[in-house]
Amino acid sequence: SLLEDSQYQPLSGAYATYMLPNNASKVNVRFHQLCSAVKRVYASMFHKEAISLIESSVHSIEQEKMAIIIMELIGQSFDNRFYPTFSGTTQSFNYYPVSYMKRNEGVAFVALGLGRTVAEGEKSLRFSPKYPAILPQYYSIKATLASSQNSFYVLDLNKNTKALLNGETENLDLFDLQVAEDDKVLSWVGSVVSNEDNVLRDSLNHEGTRVITFAPILKFGLFPLADILNKFLELGQRALGCEVEIEFAVNLFKDKNKKPEFCILQIKPMVVGVSEELTHELDLTKDNVICHSTLTLGNGQFNDIINIIFVDPAKFNSAQSKIIAREIETLTAQLGTKTPYILIGPGRWGTADPWLGIPVKWQQISGAKIIVEVGLPEFPVDPSFGSHFFQNITSMRLGYFTVNHKSKKDMLDMKWLKGQKIVQELKFTQWIQTDAPLSVVINGQSGEGHILKPLPEIPAIMDEEETTGI
Structure with a gap:
């Protein structure tokens, strides 16, 4: 359209x-x-x-x-179940790069079965086609089990008489991975966390929990997915003249006489970055900026945030970091999960080592819309990239700021924060509320982000020529 x-x-x-x-x-x-x-x-x-x-x-x-x-639906029939080996999307611009990835090198999301899994933001595998071996959400066995896709969508061929009775998804069914293994499809994309030694094995010949890793494709090259995606992203950008998003589906066959099928379903333009007009209208002078970071994750503008949960670095005690995490959970519960807030604190958020930062679990900060990690000499900033934290940040489209104390450009206005109204103060943590909403601007292209002070209201000036004279 x-x-x-x-x-x-x-x-x-x-x-x-x-x-x-x-x-x-x-x-x-x-x-x-x-x-x-x-x-x-x-x-x-x-x-x-x-x-x-x-x-x-x-x-x-x-x-x-x-x-x-x-369009013809891409897939294969398995006992009245119709689905492709896997499907997914790839984007030429990566808002959340990790390791030595670059934003303009692209990202892909793939899942077993029909593409509804990816489209609806359910569990899928995320990787960069430039670096297919780097899988940030699988940084440990526990994370692999938690992050892996464990069910997939198929088209039910038996529902041919009531295909449209209850909307778009009524004729799609959800099955667990055992069904894909019985259909001899799981072997293309699956691995096993072995029951014997709790080690990830890239073969289904072991007893254990099945997980979707795409190891046969991304690790052993049974199908050149990464090369194909890189090529089509390059062609798409050249053809459309902008960043692109491509939807695709793939059929792989056990019959060696049948060639694999890579099918492009759709290619569309992708909006990237914050417009120049937007960042120009918001005054980015030092007096108006609460926080500035040259290393951020995310993209766009976040408005209408008036609440801040702040861990004062002056009060921070690494020996008490677990208590601080519980204080944050208490304040989050009072705010409610639907009230967005900015979370600011020293060291590394979500670390498994309480001596490196604050070991919060995701449910303890579920309302956070913007997360700020503040570096201190004794707690140098090491962003939580690659952990379960990173997976939540990417899936929830949060804004993420890293304030490096060694950088001359990065800053956090502590004096302004401490001058705001405190709704509640615990031993280490404060719930701060501003009189007017804050604005957060993250440029997905440059990785630069700003948290801005409330803009002063401009008094309306009456135009005498337009008044009624009454």
Whole structure:
């Protein structure tokens, strides 16, 4: 459509997609289902979610025009279950690079089965096509078990008479990994955490918990996925003249006479970074900035945050870091999970070693929208990249600031923070509330971020020429 696929502000996933088994015995039934699906896609323009997306963008619903694409579904049949070996998306710009990755080197998300797993933000494998061996969410056996996809979507070919009865997903079924192993599909993408020694084995011949690692493909090169993605990202950028996102599906076959199939489902423009106009309108002088970092994760602008949970570095005691974590949990519970706040504190957040920072668990800071790690001489900043923390930051699209005490550009205005209203103060932790909302701006291209003080209200000046004279 004109709006969903706009090059300037695409509204990804705004409208409906229907998958039809197309296997009813009567042709007129299949034709009726197709016509009904087309009507429903058009009608999805007026769903509440689509309208709210359009209203929050620069577009208006009156501008919209749409064409319906009818595509062959990619996959294979396994006893009335239809699904590809795996599917996913790849983006030419990576908002959350780790290790020595660069933002312009791209990122990919892949999952066993149909792409709904990736599209809906469920558990999937994240990697950079430039560095397919680096899997940040699998930094330990425990993290591998927690982060691995453990179920997958298929199209149920038996639901051919009621394919559209209850919306987009009614004819999709969710199965566990055992079904994929029985279908001899799991061997392409699976590994095992062995029961014998709790070691990750890249073969299904061991007893243990099955996990999705894509090791046969990314590690042993049974299919050149990373090379293909790199090539198509390069071609896509050249063709569209901007950063791109590509959706794809892959069929791999046990029959050596059948060639593997890599299928591009969609390519669309990707909006990157904060516009120059936006950062220009927000005054970035030193007097207006609370926090500045040259190393941030995330992208965009965050508004309407008035709450800050602050661990004062002057009071911080590494021997009491577990107590500090519990204090933060207490304040988070009082704020509620739906109230966003900025979390600021020294050392490394979420570290397993309490002597390096504050060992918070994710549920203890579930309301945090922006996280700031403040470096101190005795606690040099080592960002939590690669840990379970990083996985949550990427999946929740949070803003993440690293303030390096050695950097002349990085700063945190402690004096301003300590001058704000304190709602509640515990032994080490403060709940601070500002009179007006703060603005947070993160430029995904440069990795630079600012937390801005509340903007002063400009008094309205009456124009005498426009007044009624009453």
